[in-house]
Amino acid sequence: MDRIMSMQAFVQVVDSGSFSGAAKRLGVSPAVVTGHVQSLERRLGVRLLNRTTRKVNLTEIGRGFYDRARRILAEIDEAEGLASAQQSTPRGTLRLNTSVSLARLVTPLISDYVALYPEVVFELVMTDRMVDMVEEGFDLALRSGPLPNSSLKTRRLGVGRLALCAAPDYLSRRGRPERPEDLAGHNCLLLINSHLEGRWHFIGDDGEHVVEVGGSLRTNSIEGLRAATLAGQGICLLPTVNVSDDLRTGHLVRLLPDYRTTEVVVQAVYPPGQHVPVKVRTFLDFLVERLCQGRVTPMLPKAANM
Numbered sequence: 001m002d003r004i005m006s007m008q009a010f011v012q013v014v015d016s017g018s019f020s021g022a023a024k025r026l027g028v029s030p031a032v033v034t035g036h037v038q039s040l041e042r043r044l045g046v047r048l049l050n051r052t053t054r055k056v057n058l059t060e061i062g063r064g065f066y067d068r069a070r071r072i073l074a075e076i077d078e079a080e081g082l083a084s085a086q087q088s089t090p091r092g093t094l095r096l097n098t099s100v101s102l103a104r105l106v107t108p109l110i111s112d113y114v115a116l117y118p119e120v121v122f123e124l125v126m127t128d129r130m131v132d133m134v135e136e137g138f139d140l141a142l143r144s145g146p147l148p149n150s151s152l153k154t155r156r157l158g159v160g161r162l163a164l165c166a167a168p169d170y171l172s173r174r175g176r177p178e179r180p181e182d183l184a185g186h187n188c189l190l191l192i193n194s195h196l197e198g199r200w201h202f203i204g205d206d207g208e209h210v211v212e213v214g215g216s217l218r219t220n221s222i223e224g225l226r227a228a229t230l231a232g233q234g235i236c237l238l239p240t241v242n243v244s245d246d247l248r249t250g251h252l253v254r255l256l257p258d259y260r261t262t263e264v265v266v267q268a269v270y271p272p273g274q275h276v277p278v279k280v281r282t283f284l285d286f287l288v289e290r291l292c293q294g295r296v297t298p299m300l301p302k303a304a305n306m
Contacts, residue, residue, distance in 0.1 A: 187234035
């Protein structure tokens, strides 16, 4: 028989003063209560109760066991209550992994979320590789572009936009491309390990264009690519969120504005399981709500659940 249930039956017999009283409290038959207490005594090899036709009394050993059993059951109730509270109120540490390009998008939203749920602490780790979430202990990851096949759960957050841009100094020296094909004659700075590396896609009124590009710099660093572009080294194709301030101030100039660049799906990735921790679920809901409101530059107005 279940050890916890046997302990509960024993404590209820003592508290109510009878097997029938314990049965009423537990919602079972007196025979079930008797069976649990007898099972408990057999397992321990001691008598816990002295039974008469009118009352039940604790033995000396039973009295000591009763005190400990009550404390154990109270601690179990406390642990269950704590777990339930954590499932209803976001709290604890949320280990979040993002690509470098998405960190600038996510960081302000983390601040807004923590203002609503101050008991949540974020541990943000930026990597451009897809981490092993279970082995490395991450609760959530945010990624753009194609994902490797896995058993991880995903939720679509929105669509990221890319910006083709260059510094005014570069354009004064090399000229401004007017069509996607013109990029073949320019110094195009490339992001390593990107699905766009070496092949840039554009769509305009004249159809789709796929251009083979290359140049003097290939790097796995979004910020390194941005810095080189600001220095006038060449043309880059970067997430809008990373260059929006530069475009607004004129430090960078947007190129080929009549052509749409590749749009990248942004997804949340989290470990499989029946119960998603409330801190993860509420943060995901918060992200979707904020992105749907159109307050974030590189997102389209619609984000959807997956």
